[in-house]
Amino acid sequence: xxxxxxxxxxxxxxxxxxxxxxxxxxxxxxxxxxxxxxxxxxxxxxxxxxxxxxxxxxxxxxxxxxxxxxxxxxxxxxxxxxxxxxxxxxxxxxxxxxxxxxxxxxxxxxxxxxxxxxxxxxxxxxxxxxxxxxxxxxxxxxxxxxxxxxxxxxxxxxxxxxxxxxxxxxxxxxxxxxxxxxxxxxxxxxxxxxxxxxxxxxxxxxxxxxxxxxxxxxxxxxxxxxxxxxxxxxxxxxxxxxxxxxxxxxxxxxxxxxxxxxxxxxxxxxxxxxxxxxxxxxxxxxxxxxxxx
Amino acid sequence: xxxxxxxxxxxxxxxxxxxxxxxxxxxxxxxxxxxxxxxxxxxxxxxxxxxxxxxxxxxxxxxxxxxxxxxxxxxxxxxxxxxxxxxxxxxxxxxxxxxxxxxxxxxxxxxxxxxxxxxxxxxxxxxxxxxxxxxxxxxxxxxxxxxxxxxxxxxxxxxxxxxxxxxxxxxxxxxxxxxxxxxxxxxxxxxxxxxxxxxxxxxxxxxxxxxxxxxxxxxxxxxxxxxxxxxxxxxxxxxxxxxxxxxxxxxxxxxxxxxxxxxxxxxxxxxxxxxxxxxxxxxxxxxxxxxxxxxxxxxxxxxxxxxxxxxxxxxxxxxxxxxxxxxxx
Numbered sequence: 001x002x003x004x005x006x007x008x009x010x011x012x013x014x015x016x017x018x019x020x021x022x023x024x025x026x027x028x029x030x031x032x033x034x035x036x037x038x039x040x041x042x043x044x045x046x047x048x049x050x051x052x053x054x055x056x057x058x059x060x061x062x063x064x065x066x067x068x069x070x071x072x073x074x075x076x077x078x079x080x081x082x083x084x085x086x087x088x089x090x091x092x093x094x095x096x097x098x099x100x101x102x103x104x105x106x107x108x109x110x111x112x113x114x115x116x117x118x119x120x121x122x123x124x125x126x127x128x129x130x131x132x133x134x135x136x137x138x139x140x141x142x143x144x145x146x147x148x149x150x151x152x153x154x155x156x157x158x159x160x161x162x163x164x165x166x167x168x169x170x171x172x173x174x175x176x177x178x179x180x181x182x183x184x185x186x187x188x189x190x191x192x193x194x195x196x197x198x199x200x201x202x203x204x205x206x207x208x209x210x211x212x213x214x215x216x217x218x219x220x221x222x223x224x225x226x227x228x229x230x231x232x233x234x235x236x237x238x239x240x241x242x243x244x245x246x247x248x249x250x251x252x253x254x255x256x257x258x259x260x261x262x263x264x265x266x267x268x269x270x271x272x273x274x275x276x277x278x279x280x281x282x283x284x285x286x287x288x289x290x291x292x293x
Numbered sequence: 294x295x296x297x298x299x300x301x302x303x304x305x306x307x308x309x310x311x312x313x314x315x316x317x318x319x320x321x322x323x324x325x326x327x328x329x330x331x332x333x334x335x336x337x338x339x340x341x342x343x344x345x346x347x348x349x350x351x352x353x354x355x356x357x358x359x360x361x362x363x364x365x366x367x368x369x370x371x372x373x374x375x376x377x378x379x380x381x382x383x384x385x386x387x388x389x390x391x392x393x394x395x396x397x398x399x400x401x402x403x404x405x406x407x408x409x410x411x412x413x414x415x416x417x418x419x420x421x422x423x424x425x426x427x428x429x430x431x432x433x434x435x436x437x438x439x440x441x442x443x444x445x446x447x448x449x450x451x452x453x454x455x456x457x458x459x460x461x462x463x464x465x466x467x468x469x470x471x472x473x474x475x476x477x478x479x480x481x482x483x484x485x486x487x488x489x490x491x492x493x494x495x496x497x498x499x500x501x502x503x504x505x506x507x508x509x510x511x512x513x514x515x516x517x518x519x520x521x522x523x524x525x526x527x528x529x530x531x532x533x534x535x536x537x538x539x540x541x542x543x544x545x546x547x548x549x550x551x552x553x554x555x556x557x558x559x560x561x562x563x564x565x566x567x568x569x570x571x572x573x574x575x576x577x578x579x580x581x582x583x584x585x586x587x588x589x590x591x592x593x594x595x596x597x598x599x600x601x602x603x604x605x606x607x608x609x610x611x612x613x614x615x616x617x618x619x620x621x622x
Contacts, residue, residue, distance in 0.1 A: 182335035
């Protein structure tokens with residue numbers, strides 16, 4: 001569509017209009033981030049007067065100091081890191097193994113194995129039976145309540161399966177003739193060829209575990225087990241306030257206004273920092289998934 | 294099964310494939326499953342843990358829905374104690390609150406579909422007209438960003454933006470209107486919900502369309518121009534048909550998740566004041582089940598919701614296969 005440019009007057013008007021719309025899209029997308037950043041550095045007086053828009057007013061770091069001095073915030077932050085790493089490792093092992101099995105077209109019963117996974121995309125047990133099951137298995141208040149029920153995402157599974165199917169079979173056959181067994185072929189031949197898709201899958205899983213909160217909210221009762229998302233949720237829901245931070249009275253007033261903004265900034269920061277570098281992997285992963293629809 | 298099995302034996306990467314004589318010999322002895330297990334047991338062994346995962350964490354909860362028809366004691370048998378028939382189904386059918394949350398679910402689902410399905414197509418078409426590659430890449434990066442945020446962070450941003458001292462209210466008082474406490478007003482909930490959904494999903498939603506747009510053959514545009522088609526007609530006759538399969542697939546998927554309106558976001562954004570418009574089936578069953586401990590009642594509602602979802606996606610799939618020839622499977 002972009003090959004020949006017939007610059008009619010109508011098209012120039014359109015390009016102008018397009019520029020305006022897309023600029024608006026950028027502004028609307030980025031505005032909440034800029035606003036929250038500005039609020040996080042602003043004084044309580046400026047915030048309640050509704051004066052904070054794009055730049056901080058009454059610049060101060062008091063709230064940052066208060067949040068940073070709350071040991072629970074860091075405990076929960078560390079929990080998020082631990083949960084994300086453990087869950088991602090387990091999910092990767094499970095997903096890779098199953099995707100490799102499903103990619104073997106000759107395998108007897110393959111259709112059934114695919115069906116077992118795909119059916120769960122369209123029908124699921126629902127909240128209550130899941131809750132009953134996790135409680136019944138005694139997984140509450142443990143990392144396994146977060147990790148095990150999410151060990152395979154069917155979407156990611158299908159992406160990996162599509163990728164494995166696209167690999168040339170000759171190498172694997174040659175390796176088999178050389179006496180390598182299935183595990184050896186997967187480990188020494190297939191995985192080294194799949195670095196790109198593995199990187200993408202790790203990112204998919206890591207982001208979804210990093211962002212998840214509901215499983216922890218549901219299955220964990222002790223606040224030192226919470227991930228930082230639940231910490232933030234309780235803050236938003238008003239379950240904890242500045243007074244629970246043991247801050248001095250003047251600081252409480254300051255914190256009350258923008259403690260949410262500061263916590264949001266600190267939680268979103270890692271995502272914003274790595275996003276520009278990893279974004280293309282996500283895009284390529286979605287494309288791979290789309291091949292198989 | 295047995296014919297395809299025989300056909301595919303030739304492509305197996307296992308050592309036997311290289312020795313046709315041995316393979317022929319093997320085919321005679323044993324059942325076909327026994328043969329498959331002997332040949333591929335290592336592959337099957339890799340499937341054991343994943344299958345256990347699906348069995349325990351996906352299929353057991355499906356069976357666990359049986360408590361919708363059984364008396365359930367918290368801490369007792371996870372499949373319930375004794376049959377009570379349709380008692381809980383009748384209960385929610387006669388529950389006025391259920392019908393209220395049911396219609397809230399339909400309205401939120403419909404509004405989400407109306408805005409979040411077509412807007413990515415529009416944005417993709419607009420992005421596709423951007424010629425400078427670096428600019429286009431920048432625009433894409435920015436618009437994908439919200440997709441990567443935790444729903445908790447989105448909820449936090451929404452609350453800050455709509456707060457009484459937030460930027461929207463500052464603007465309102467600047468132009469002389471009265472301030473609005475958005476999060477406490479049931480009339481605003483749907484706008485806030487759909488608005489934040491658009492903010493978070495539309496940019497990312499363009500990916501598949503942009504990919505489909507690059508696969509459209511330039512010769513089609515060339516031919517259309519030869520026929521004197523204006524740019525608008527080119528979009529109508531070449532571009533839109535080119536992305537139709539993608540659009541139909543995504544529409545089916547959207548319809549399938551219609552009933553499952555973002556539980557987590559509603560849960561984070563609503564409060565008792567906004568229940569009249571905000572409370573949906575999933576949040577209602579959460580409160581019934583996990584706050585009021587009516588597990589069976591909540592399971593009955595959940596099962597109803599899941600079945601409606603299944604029926605929706607199956608029928609959308611059939612309709613699209615019959616009418617436009619695109620289907621998910």
